[in-house]
Amino acid sequence: MDRNLRAMAASAGERGLALRPHAKTHKTVEIARRQIELGAAGLTVATVREAEIFADGGAGDIFIAYPVWPSPERARRLRALSERIALRVGIDSVESADALTRAVGPLDVLVEVDSGHHRSGVQPDGAAALTEAAAKAGHRVRGIFTFPGHGYGPGLREQAASDEARALVDADPHAEVRSGGSTPTAGLAGIGPLNEIRPGVYVFNDAQQVELGTCDFDAVALTVAATVVSRTGNRAIVDAGSKILGADRLAWATGFGRLPDFPSARVVALSEHHATIEFADAVPARGDVLRVAPNHVCATVNLADDLVVVSEGREVDRWRVAARGANT
C-alpha cells in the first residue's frame, strides 16, 4: 500500500497534475492522512457523510464528486461543511445548481461532463451553458470534471483516457480545474489536457485491476483471509462470500476474485458465505487460510469494520473503516 501511494504521488507530481484521491475506496482516516502527507491536493468523496467523516479526520479540502441533491437535511449538513473546510460540490443540471443556491447558498462547484460512461454529467457542448447558469445562481464555478468509467474493460483504457481528455477540452480547455482520472486511466499519457486526477482504487488495487492489466499481483495490497471449509474434486470452498468480497463481477472478469498465491486458480461461484475455487494443481487442505483479492476493493472495504494492517508478515495495527456505510 505504501508503495502504491508513493508511486501515484510521484507520477502525478512528475506530470504536474494535482492528485485528489477518491477516498471512497479506503474510507479510512489513517490512509487519507498518508495521501495528504505525500502531497495530495485534497480528497475526493462521493457523499456528504464521507465528507463529514474525513473533515472530522483532519482533511481541509474535499470535493464531493457527485451531483448532490440538497434535501433539507442534507442542505443543512452541506452548509455546515462549507463553513469549516474548503468544499467543492459537483453539479450536472441547472436544477441542482438552483436548488443548491436556494437550500445551501453559494458554493464552489464543478460541472460534471459525460466523457462516455453515460451515467451522470452533461454532454461537453452543454458545459458552457451550465457554467453560466451556475454562476448566475451565485456559485463559484471552479472547473469541470468527468469519470471515464467506460475504461473498466480489457483494452478500453487508452480509448477511455483519450475520451476523457477530449470531453474536458471540448467542454472548456481553459477551466481552472480540469479533473478526471480513474485508476485505469490515471497513469496514461492520453490524459495530458487534465490538471487534476482522482484515482481511488490504486491504494489497494484488486482482481479487476490485475485482469485489466493496470497492475500485477505484487501491487495488490488488500486481501480477504479465507479458510478452506470444504473440498470436492479440484475445488475448495472457503468461508469468504459476497458478504465480505462483494458480489461485483463485470462481464469480462474470470470469476469473483483472484488468489495472488494461486494465479491459475479461479473463483467460479460465490454465495453469501462460500466462494468456490477451482485449482489447476493441488487443492489446499481444509483449515488452510488463503488470501483472496476481491474483484472490486471499494465494495470489500465497505463491508469491513476494520482493516488489519500487516507489515513484513506481521500484524502491526488495525484501522477503523470510519466511513463504512456512509451513503447519505
Add this chain to the structure above:
Amino acid sequence: MDRNLRAMAASAGERGLALRPHAKTHKTVEIARRQIELGAAGLTVATVREAEIFADGGAGDIFIAYPVWPSPERARRLRALSERIALRVGIDSVESADALTRAVGPLDVLVEVDSGHHRSGVQPDGAAALTEAAAKAGHRVRGIFTFPGHGYGPGLREQAASDEARALVDADPHAEVRSGGSTPTAGLAGIGPLNEIRPGVYVFNDAQQVELGTCDFDAVALTVAATVVSRTGNRAIVDAGSKILGADRLAWATGFGRLPDFPSARVVALSEHHATIEFADAVPARGDVLRVAPNHVCATVNLADDLVVVSEGREVDRWRVAARGANT
C-alpha cells in the same frame, strides 16, 4: 413484513414442519424475536458470530447451517456457545467432524447433503458413512440438511424442491431432522419428506423473488429510499448504488433491482452510488424519492446499520442490524 412472517409460520404449521428461519437475511434481534413468538422452533445462522449475537438477543436454539472449521479462536467461541444454548452445527466431512471433536468436543451436528446446488455437502449416498464417522468421533448426529440453491432460476424451483426431497430421502429417510427449504421452495408440495424448513428471504422478499414468481410486489417489505439526482432522456439516476443495494445480479434478472411503484421501470446500470433507471412512461423529477427493491435483500441488510420501521406510512421505530458484518 408482519404478513410475511405470519404466512410462513401458518404454512409451516399446517404442514407439520418445524420452521427454523435463516436469520442471515434480517440480522436483526427484533425480527428474530417475532419469528420465535410466531412459533419458530429455533433460528438458523451462517456464522459463529451470528449465533453469538442472536444468543445474546435471547435465542436459545440455533443451528449454524455451515461446515464450520474450528480454528483455535473459533473453537473457543463454539464451546462457549454450546454451553449456553441448544447449538447445532453442520458438517460435511470426516475431517471437520474430527477437527470439531478435537478442538471443541462433542456437539449436536447435522450432516450436509448436496441436493444439486453443488457447493458444500456430501452426495446423498455418502451421508450414512459420514453419520457413522461423526458418531464415532463423539458427536450426536441429529439429522441431515440441504440447501436447494439451484432453485434460484425461473421455472427451476419445482425441480429444486423435488431434488431437495429426494436427496434427503436418499441420504436417510429416517433421520430425526430432515432440514431443507429455501424461500423459493419452502411453500411447495414437493418438499413433503422434509420435517424442517429454513427459509430466510421470505421476511422481506426482494426483486429476485418477484422475478422468480415466489411473491408479488405487495409482499416486498424492504426497500431502499433513493433520491433522483440526475436525468437524461427516459432515464433517472438515483443515489442508491451497490454500496446499499448490493451488486448481486443473477443472469436472468432484468436489472439491479426493481421499483414496486414503477413495475415497468428497469435498473439498467449500477455503480457504487448511482443506479440508472429506465422508465417506460414519465421520468420522475430531480429530488423525488423512489423506493427500490434490491435484487438480494440479504446483501442490502448487511450494508445497513439500521432498518427504518414503517407502519401505515409512518416511521414508527428503528431497528439496529445487530449482526451486520458478522462474517467470522
